Amino acid sequence: MQYWLMKSEPDEASIDHLASATGQILPWTGVRNYQARNFMRDAMTIGDLAFFYHSGCKEPGIAGICEVCSEPYPDDTQFDAESPYFDPKSSREAPRWLLRDVRFVSRTAYLTLTELRSHPELATMRLLARGNRLSITPVTADEWAFISRLLAEKA
DNA sequence: GCCAACGTTGGC
DNA sequence: GCCAACGTTGGC
Numbered sequence: 122m123q124y125w126l127m128k129s130e131p132d133e134a135s136i137d138h139l140a141s142a143t144g145q146i147l148p149w150t151g152v153r154n155y156q157a158r159n160f161m162r163d164a165m166t167i168g169d170l171a172f173f174y175h176s177g178c179k180e181p182g183i184a185g186i187c188e189v190c191s192e193p194y195p196d197d198t199q200f201d202a203e204s205p206y207f208d209p210k211s212s213r214e215a216p217r218w219l220l221r222d223v224r225f226v227s228r229t230a231y232l233t234l235t236e237l238r239s240h241p242e243l244a245t246m247r248l249l250a251r252g253n254r255l256s257i258t259p260v261t262a263d264e265w266a267f268i269s270r271l272l273a274e275k276a
Numbered sequence: 277g278c279c280a281a282c283g284t285t286g287g288c
Numbered sequence: 289g290c291c292a293a294c295g296t297t298g299g300c
């Protein structure tokens with residue numbers, strides 16, 4: 122059992138999209154970075170929890186919690202020439218990009234990036250590391266517990 | 277296998 | 289819209 126933080130642009134897929142999806146499940150589509158793919162393919166386990174983080178928006182921050190709910194499988198968008206995530210170098214025989222489904226767990230109080238940065242306890246969080254661009258990052262049990270406490274206080 | 281050029285991410 | 293930081297590509 123591990124913890125994660127998964128970034129999504131709310132225009133594309135927000136916590137509200139996840140909450141209103143069929144079965145409250147969405148495929149974590151569009152990851153085109155090998156490290157993030159490897160996390161999904163190799164490191165995640167069904168039942169892992171993740172903070173659902175809104176990025177690329179006015180106020181980036183944690184908006185909710187979701188749960189890994191499938192084994193890894195090929196991301197269909199890599200085969201779709203119409204998709205912005207199309208990868209001409211991938212094939213159905215040897216798919217490059219694997220994803221997992223995530224299930225809605227809860228909305229949380231909105232915890233902004235600025236606030237996350239303000240807590241020295243979180244200074245070593247992968248998300249906050251200088252130059253970090255990874256869309257999926259591991260969260261330690263301590264970080265998870267600390268942030269959960271912050272969220273509970275704000276609720 | 278190096279590395280310059282290019283593309284992307286994502287906060288500001 | 290800018291740009292710093294990073295990842296990927298491809299020529300050599």
